[in-house]
Amino acid sequence: MKHIKTINKANLKATAAKGGCGKCQASCQSACKTSCTVANQKCER
Amino acid sequence: MIHKYKLCGYNVVLDVNSGGVHIVDDLTYDLLTDVKPPFSEKCPEEVVEKLSKAYKTDDIISCYEEVLEAYKEGVLFSEDDYEQYANVAVASPIKAMCLNIAHDCNLRCEYCFASTGDFGEGRKLMTYETGKKAIDFLLTHSANRENLELDFFGGEPLMNFDVVKQIVEYARSREEEYGKKFRFTITTNGMLLDDDKIDFINKEMSNVVLSIDGRKEVNDRMRKRVDGNGCYDRIIPKYRKLVDKRGDKEYYVRGTYTKYNLDFSEDVFSLVDAGFDQISVEPVVTDPCDPYALTEKDLPVIFKEYEKLMKRILDYEKTGKRFNFFHFMLDLDQGPCAIKRLRGCGCGNDYVAITPDGDIYPCHQFVGEEAYKMGNIDEGTFNYEMKSDFAKMHIYTKPDCCDCWAKFYCSGGCNANNYQYAGDTRKAHVMSCEIEKKRLECAIVLKAIRMGESADPSENE
Numbered sequence: 001m002k003h004i005k006t007i008n009k010a011n012l013k014a015t016a017a018k019g020g021c022g023k024c025q026a027s028c029q030s031a032c033k034t035s036c037t038v039a040n041q042k043c044e045r
Numbered sequence: 046m047i048h049k050y051k052l053c054g055y056n057v058v059l060d061v062n063s064g065g066v067h068i069v070d071d072l073t074y075d076l077l078t079d080v081k082p083p084f085s086e087k088c089p090e091e092v093v094e095k096l097s098k099a100y101k102t103d104d105i106i107s108c109y110e111e112v113l114e115a116y117k118e119g120v121l122f123s124e125d126d127y128e129q130y131a132n133v134a135v136a137s138p139i140k141a142m143c144l145n146i147a148h149d150c151n152l153r154c155e156y157c158f159a160s161t162g163d164f165g166e167g168r169k170l171m172t173y174e175t176g177k178k179a180i181d182f183l184l185t186h187s188a189n190r191e192n193l194e195l196d197f198f199g200g201e202p203l204m205n206f207d208v209v210k211q212i213v214e215y216a217r218s219r220e221e222e223y224g225k226k227f228r229f230t231i232t233t234n235g236m237l238l239d240d241d242k243i244d245f246i247n248k249e250m251s252n253v254v255l256s257i258d259g260r261k262e263v264n265d266r267m268r269k270r271v272d273g274n275g276c277y278d279r280i281i282p283k284y285r286k287l288v289d290k291r292g293d294k295e296y297y298v299r300g301t302y303t304k305y306n307l308d309f310s311e312d313v314f315s316l317v318d319a320g321f322d323q324i325s326v327e328p329v330v331t332d333p334c335d336p337y338a339l340t341e342k343d344l345p346v347i348f349k350e351y352e353k354l355m356k357r358i359l360d361y362e363k364t365g366k367r368f369n370f371f372h373f374m375l376d377l378d379q380g381p382c383a384i385k386r387l388r389g390c391g392c393g394n395d396y397v398a399i400t401p402d403g404d405i406y407p408c409h410q411f412v413g414e415e416a417y418k419m420g421n422i423d424e425g426t427f428n429y430e431m432k433s434d435f436a437k438m439h440i441y442t443k444p445d446c447c448d449c450w451a452k453f454y455c456s457g458g459c460n461a462n463n464y465q466y467a468g469d470t471r472k473a474h475v476m477s478c479e480i481e482k483k484r485l486e487c488a489i490v491l492k493a494i495r496m497g498e499s500a501d502p503s504e505n506e
Contacts, residue, residue, distance in 0.1 A: 003073045003108040005502035007493055008377040009120050012064040012453060016130055019382025022190050026141035028390040028408060038389050039454040040374035041381045
């Protein structure tokens with residue numbers, strides 16, 4: 001494509017169907033304890 | 046829903062529901078102001094006419110075709126169909142616990158949300174008996190969750206370190222029987238670190254959060270000892286020693302910025318210069334009346350500072366060195382699943398905090414809020430109704446989040462901050478939202494630049 005460069009197609013929708021296993025770290029236990037960012041967490045499945 | 050923005054010469058378009066990220070040229074950026082589903086096969090004439098003042102007709106037409114292709118591929122204007130998952134949100138097993146091992150502190154930090162350590166409830170240390178009961182509570186409420194997280198928090202947890210050691214030993218002794226694996230973490234101000242504690246922490250704790258605000262004068266203005274002097278000179282060598290001996294295990298030096306240091310990129314780099322490479326510096330969240338509080342008037346300066354930080358990080362990386370800034374971390378490919386992103390931190394549902402008295406709260410930030418006391422470990426009480434209510438706390442039950450482009454990145458923010466500063470757990474705390482959105486915009490552009498992507502999409506083939 002000339003006008004659009006897709007740098008990430010990560011399809012969140014696909015993760016919805018298989019997700020929710022709960023193995024990943026609770027987001028507030030990581031570095032912050034005061035402000036949430038969830039998207040910087042890892043999937044641990 | 047899409048979100049588009051310009052930063053550092055890049056035109057970025059996010060497709061909120063698929064997680065797609067695109068770099069586009071000026072024409073596409075402008076076109077996306079004027080078109081949205083339902084799409085016709087050909088670019089609407091009025092759009093061509095409007096854009097032809099600045100762009101060639103052939104380019105407008107080919108650009109529209111690319112937009113249409115991305116739409117058909119499901120990476121632009123994709124549908125929001127997550128609510129079906131949110132609607133079946135039910136109570137989860139409890140897998141994470143914050144153990145307030147000491148409601149006491151040897152510092153008197155001005156901005157402390159825990160009222161200088163005691164959460165307004167009097168200075169107390171947790172006993173081993175209470176800690177043991179907390180471990181048992183976690184073991185018996187975690188159902189099929191294998192990974193259990195336990196954060197030693199305070200106050201200052203090193204003031205009760207013998208009990209920390211005993212609790213770790215007890216928890217480890219129960220792992221096999223229950224088929225669980227404990228991950229311990231600790232958050233400390235460093236004042237009482239010595240060789241023994243450093244070795245124990247480095248052996249047992251999967252992550253350690255070391256509090257320090259950055260430059261000596263910035264740190265010492267807020268992070269004071271009981272006698273009023275700052276703590277910087279005492280903690281720096283201890284932190285260095287801990288980190289040097291830690292190997293590859295995770296750690297963060299973690300600071301708070303306030304109105305007094307809106308030039309906080311200087312503090313981030315001060316920590317880099319002090320030899321640290323895992324850094325988190327975050328905005329203070331407090332009563333707007335406090336003299337050091339960040340207010341909406343500060344936002345333009347804060348935004349510029351994040352941009353400055355991003356550029357300084359890129360310049361630093363050109364020298365072949367690298368450090369990690371927590372809030373610019375973003376894994377676009379392997380991040381958490383959509384289910385996790387709907388509910389965020391999980392406080393009160395899969396995460397709870399325990400006080401030295403054995404009281405159970407949804408998280409450490411709720412401690413002392415009587416209305417949110419969920420039960421007591423010693424008394425064997427637990428409010429499952431409140432737990433169910435927290436289970437339903439997700440982006441689709443938070444009106445401000447539903448239409449926000451950042452909802453799958455921040456997942457609804459901090460429920461406690463919402464309660465304390467916006468008056469309702471489900472009402473967004475605007476300051477936190479605005480800062481979060483800016484950090485995300487920077488993180489995405491930083492990612493694109495690190496991937497070697499040009500700002501001109503035609504050069505990116």
